[in-house]
Amino acid sequence: MTTKATRAVGVDIGGTGIKGALVDLEAGVLLSDRVKVPTPKGAEPDDVLKAVRTVLDTLGVTDADIPLGVAFPAIVKHGRTLSAANVADTWIGFEAEKFFEDGLGREIHFANDADVAGLAEARYGAARGVDGLVLLTTLGTGIGTAMLHNGVLIPNAELGHLPRADKSTDFEAWAAYSAVEREELSWPKWAKRLQSYYSTLEFLLSPDLFIVGGGVSKHSDQFLPLLDLQTPIVPAVHRNNAGIIGAAALGLAHETGTEAEDAARDIVGTTD
Structure with missing residues (x-):
């Protein structure tokens, strides 16, 4: 029926x-x-x-x-x-x-x-109609990631756990929004950590678009303009x-x- x-x-x-x-x-x-x-x-x-x-x-x-x-x-x-x-x-x-x-x-x-979240943005939001590789990152307690190629999901990409060179903690522990709260980081100090993270993703994967989700995306005007990337980076439409x-x-x-x-x-x- x-x-x-x-x-x-x-x-x-x-x-x-x-x-x-x-x-x-x-x-x-x-x-x-x-x-x-x-x-x-x-x-x-x-x-x-x-x-x-x-x-x-x-x-x-x-x-x-x-x-x-x-x-x-x-x-x-x-x-x-x-x-x-x-x-x-x-x-x-x-x-x-x-x-x-x-x-x-x-x-x-x-x-x-x-x-x-990535597929919701692909269907209804910032990734809709975007060709190539889109990386959505959710910045919260941790860093969640979704990889979409021409709108098709490559599931279970745990890119928040990429290791940092010569460091004991991964990017999630160092650059998630929880680090801002835990260490009382200013927006500029946090942006330096995000710069390192997104630059690493950019080098490894050459994406066509970054989308930033999670609760902190409602404050994206405080930190996204501080990043210097070759790849466009925008907040999730549905935050x-x-x-x-x-x-x-x-x-x-x-x-x-x-x-x-x-x-x-x-x-x-x-x-x-």
Whole structure:
């Protein structure tokens, strides 16, 4: 049977916050206020599940008739989380998609947070219609990355963990926005770290466009103009909502009949 579903719920789990909203996937916009709760200390699976339930209860969208997608800060293959940079080590090798489905009593779709944010920007935002290699970076607790070539996702690119020459910490530990808060860095001091990071990406990959997402992207005018790159660099159109929108699109993967469901199948086809 052909359906005309155009709405879904997206939940974006991060190292410090868990956000969710109801999304119109024809237009790629939020239909509800965004609900955010803190990520539980330690970010163990049971505690994260409880926090996701709180988000869904607050949104009033616990009904399984409304599709649901969940984005998570880890390498994700076939519903299993294979890394745990900013969450408990319990998630490594964990059947996360099944865990959430059992815990929520409904079918969901599950993928890496930066990957779905990148695809949301490709479908509705700054990467739409851009040829060549686009790198989206989410600057938050860590550095998430999504690689898109001619609009096609190359999934699970953990480029935030690139090592720094002769240093004990990787770029994520040194240049994520959490370093600004932890070390009380000024915008210019942080920009010097970002300059080193983006220059390294530029040298290694020769991208055609950088897109900067994450919560700090709303302050992009404070640090992007301080960078000196050959590659254009712009804030994500959907800023910190790109993960929610991309996650919501996952929820329509088994529906048929609208452009929104085509977007969902594109995402699942490259993240599953």
